[in-house]
Every structure is written in C-alpha cells, then in structure tokens.
Amino acid sequence: MKLSERIYTKDVFECEASTPVVVAGFVRELRDFGKLKFIILADREGEVQITAKTGEVDEELLNVIDSLGKECVVAVKGNVRNNEKAPGGKEIVPEEIKILGIAESILPLEVRSKARAELPTRLDNRFLDLRKPEVRAVFKIRSEIANTIREFFYNHGFYEIHTPKIVASATESGANVFPILYFEKEAFLAQSPQFYKQACIIAGFEKVFEIAPAFRAEKHHTTRHLTEYTSVDTEIGFIESYEDIMQVVEKLIVEIFSRIPELCEKELKLLGVELAKPKTPFPRITMREAYKLLENQGYSVSYGDELDTEGEKLLGKIVKEKFNSDFVFLTEFPWKTRPFYTYRKETEPEWTCSFDLIYKGVEIVTGGQREHRYGILVKQCIEKGMNPEALEFYLRMFRYGAPPHGGFGLGMDRLVMLMLNLSNIREAVLFPRDPERLEP
Ligand code: ATP
Numbered sequence: 549m550k551l552s553e554r555i556y557t558k559d560v561f562e563c564e565a566s567t568p569v570v571v572a573g574f575v576r577e578l579r580d581f582g583k584l585k586f587i588i589l590a591d592r593e594g595e596v597q598i599t600a601k602t603g604e605v606d607e608e609l610l611n612v613i614d615s616l617g618k619e620c621v622v623a624v625k626g627n628v629r630n631n632e633k634a635p636g637g638k639e640i641v642p643e644e645i646k647i648l649g650i651a652e653s654i655l656p657l658e659v660r661s662k663a664r665a666e667l668p669t670r671l672d673n674r675f676l677d678l679r680k681p682e683v684r685a686v687f688k689i690r691s692e693i694a695n696t697i698r699e700f701f702y703n704h705g706f707y708e709i710h711t712p713k714i715v716a717s718a719t720e721s722g723a724n725v726f727p728i729l730y731f732e733k734e735a736f737l738a739q740s741p742q743f744y745k746q747a748c749i750i751a752g753f754e755k756v757f758e759i760a761p762a763f764r765a766e767k768h769h770t771t772r773h774l775t776e777y778t779s780v781d782t783e784i785g786f787i788e789s790y791e792d793i794m795q796v797v798e799k800l801i802v803e804i805f806s807r808i809p810e811l812c813e814k815e816l817k818l819l820g821v822e823l824a825k826p827k828t829p830f831p832r833i834t835m836r837e838a839y840k841l842l843e844n845q846g847y848s849v850s851y852g853d854e855l856d857t858e859g860e861k862l863l864g865k866i867v868k869e870k871f872n873s874d875f876v877f878l879t880e881f882p883w884k885t886r887p888f889y890t891y892r893k894e895t896e897p898e899w900t901c902s903f904d905l906i907y908k909g910v911e912i913v914t915g916g917q918r919e920h921r922y923g924i925l926v927k928q929c930i931e932k933g934m935n936p937e938a939l940e941f942y943l944r945m946f947r948y949g950a951p952p953h954g955g956f957g958l959g960m961d962r963l964v965m966l967m968l969n970l971s972n973i974r975e976a977v978l979f980p981r982d983p984e985r986l987e988p
C-alpha cells in the first residue's frame with residue numbers, strides 16, 4: 549500500500565462500489581461485536597467506517613484491529629462498499645491495515661466526547677483538542693480569513709512588508725512593553741509595527757500591509773487580551789483624511805463577510821454560525837456623541853476619557869438598537885487618549901483625526917491619520933512627556949519629506965473570536981500566550 553495513493557475520507561463517498569482505495573488517519577472510534585468489528589477512521593476532511601467481518605477478511609487483519617486503540621494512526625487499503633447502515637451510506641472493507649503511529653491507551657483528553665473539557669485542560673492538550681472537527685473548523689476559517697485579507701491587499705495595490713519585532717523603544721505606551729535582554733543592552737518586543745510601516749510610506753511605498761505578531765505585557769486577565777496576538781496592520785500615503793482609512797477598513801470587512809460563507813460553509817454550519825454581509829456605510833459616531841448616548845442610558849463616563857469595556861459593550865448595544873448594525877466607527881478620539889503621532893483636528897486640537905471600529909461591542913480596529921509635519925510632531929512628542937532625543941531615529945524621517953498618511957491595526961484574534969461567537973480569545977488562537985501560559 550502506498551500513502552501517495554491515499555485519498556481523503558470525504559472522497560470515499562464519491563467512489564463507486566468495489567473501487568479500491570487507500571485512506572489514512574486517526575482511529576476515532578472502535579466497535580467490537582466479536583465477529584464484526586468497526587473502525588471510524590478520521591482525517592482532516594471527515595470520517596469513514598471500516599468494516600471487518602470474520603469470513604470476509606483475513607484472520608490476521610482482525611488481530612491487527614484488536615491491537616488498536618483510540619487515536620492510533622493507521623493507513624487502510626480496501627474496497628468501497630455501499631451500506632445503508634453505514635454513516636454516509638458507504639464503508640470500506642479492508643484488505644490491509646498498517647499501523648503508522650501508536651497512541652497510549654489512556655488519553656489526556658477525549659477527542660470525541662459529549663462532555664466539554666474546561667478550556668485550560670483543552671489548551672494543555674491542544675494537539676488533541678485540535679483533532680476535534682469543531683475546534684479545527686475555527687482554524688480553517690481563520691486560515692481563509694487570513695488569505696482573504698492578504699488577497700484583498702494585493703488586489704488593492706498594497707506591498708506586503710515584514711518589520712522587526714526586536715525594537716529599541718515602545719511605540720504605543722511604555723507601560724505594557726516586554727523588555728528583553730539583547731546582548732548587553734535592553735531591547736523590547738514590538739508592540740506594533742507603527743514606526744516601520746510609517747517609514748515605508750515616507751520611503752514612497754504608497755500602501756503597505758503586514759500580518760504579524762505583536763507583543764503586549766497585559767497583566768490583567770480578560771477574554772480579549774493576549775500577550776502575543778496577530779495584528780493586521782496597514783499604512784497608506786497621500787490621504788485626504790482619516791475617512792479614507794475608514795473606507796478601506798469597511799471594504800476589507802465586507803470582503804471578509806462576503807467570502808467566508810462561500811469558502812467555509814461546512815465549518816460555519818458545524819459551529820452554528822451564520823454570517824450576514826454587513827450593511828455599509830457603518831454608522832460613524834464621534835466620541836462626543838458617544839458620551840451623550842451613554843449618559844442618556846444612565847452610564848457615567850467622564851468626558852474626554854476612553855470608554856471602558858462596559859462602555860464599549862453598552863455602546864455596541866445602543867448602536868444595534870438604533871442602526872441595526874453590529875459595527876460602528878467611533879471617531880475623533882480625545883487627544884489625551886491617543887499617542888503622540890496622532891493627527892489633531894486643525895480647528896479643535898483637543899480632538900483627533902482617529903477612530904476605532906467596534907464590532908459586537910468590542911474594539912477590533914484602531915486607526916487614524918498620522919502627524920507628518922516634523923515641527924508639530926516634535927511638539928506633540930514633548931507635550932506627551934516623551935523625550936524627542938530617544939525617538940530621534942523615528943522623528944528624523946519627517947525632516948526629509950513625508951506625505952500625509954494614515955493607517956490602522958486590526959486584531960485578527962478578536963475578529964475571529966467575535967465572528968464565530970467564541971467566548972474567549974484563547975479559542976481563536978492555536979497556542980495562546982497569556983501571563984500564565986507559555987506552554988505548549
Ligand atoms: P484595548 O484598549 O482593547 O486593550 P488597544 O487600544 O490597547 O486595545 P491598539 O493599540 O489600538 O489596542 O491595537 C489595535 C488592535 O489590536 C486592537 O483594536 C485589538 O483588536 C488588537 N489588540 C490590541 N491589544 C491586544 C491584545 N493584548 N490581545 C489581542 N488583541 C489586541
């Protein structure tokens with residue numbers, strides 16, 4: 549038997565009776581009725597029943613089946629047979645079974661079990677947890693989302709870039725940065741590609757994107773923060789205003805919501821998720837309006853502050869009722885809540901040309917226009933209490949011609965979590981990292 553001749557289990561159901569086939573995968577179930585033995589063999593694409601009956605198959609083959617345990621890896625050569633009682637109406641009568649990988653008889657996690665194990669147990673045994681079709685479905689969908697995003701950017705003339713993850717200074721706030729020992733010096737893990745994607749615009753690249761890890765030393769435990777997450781970042785040159793950036797976000801989201809139901813019909817069904825194409829334009833609400841909307845609901849939020857988790861959630865609810873939209877752009881964030889490189893409104897400098905995208909009451913995107921005028925940028929840096937000398941490597945770029953530009957960062961993991969109604973961001977990540985979890 550040759551593994552190169554192998555077909556996926558789902559393709560067995562397309563075969564006529566008596567077709568010789570080779571399949572391989574995990575022994576998901578074993579049923580033994582003495583003279584009649586069944587294996588449910590599972591691979592990435594599905595499952596098929598292997599039926600071995602005394603008299604129909606070799607005695608030796610029955611002994612091989614007896615030696616198997618759940619989750620052993622086997623290859624099976626045999627012939628397809630129609631059988632109404634078999635799942636999907638077909639089964640394989642084996643001629644040869646080869647054991648490719650032995651599994652210990654006591655599994656740390658049941659792959660097929662009605663009782664759902666707790667998330668920490670699942671994550672400790674992620675390689676087994678991921679064998680469950682409904683868990684793997686999340687990552688098939690995530691893979692298609694990543695590809696859709698990449699294709700979207702390529703189709704719209706963006707360059708894909710790769711920026712350093714070992715950096716000399718914090719880009720966002722200094723508070724949640726991971727210091728690392730870099731030979732004799734202190735360095736940091738990149739919190740975002742902010743400075744480098746801007747550098748590409750100043751270098752004349754026009755439009756760039758990156759899909760890469762970002763690191764944040766988030767001490768608090770929440771269902772939407774990790775210490776390492778996947779950030780989808782873009783930067784665009786020669787923009788008129790941050791509205792140009794919001795339109796790209798909107799188009800990207802619509803593209804994802806149009807493509808994924810086509811590409812992942814089976815997986816969405818398995819997860820019980822229906823994705824409707826969102827209506828555009830997404831509602832746009834200034835932060836000043838958001839404060840009022842929240843106040844009207846009796847939610848106290850101090851004017852000029854960022855919304856907390858509860859505030860974001862309530863706002864999501866208000867928007868759903870008012871506009872029947874799961875998405876809302878919050879715009880014109882107060883200057884005091886935004887980083888020094890944010891472009892401020894000319895007429896009202898206390899407010900900025902920036903936005904967040906809230907989806908189902910959770911922030912998934914932050915973006916805006918950047919300050920590209922050297923003098924003002926240095927002033928803003930000082931106003932935020934930062935030392936321009938420490939940022940010289942960044943600031944000097946703006947002395948030699950910088951186009952007006954802006955961009956955004958989208959949290960891939962949060963998007964997947966919310967699209968698929970997962971209750972914890974950890975479920976949207978293969979091997980999540982949080983303050984306690986460094987393994988597996
Ligand atoms: P939050 O206020 O929710 O902590 P943030 O405003 O600090 O997020 P940004 O710097 O705006 O985060 O990052 C852009 C996007 O990256 C966020 O909108 C979010 O989708 C994602 N993101 C940021 N931090 C994390 C994290 N620790 N874990 C997962 N995703 C994150």
Ligand code: MG
Nearest residue numbers: 904911913914
């Ligand atoms: Mg943000």
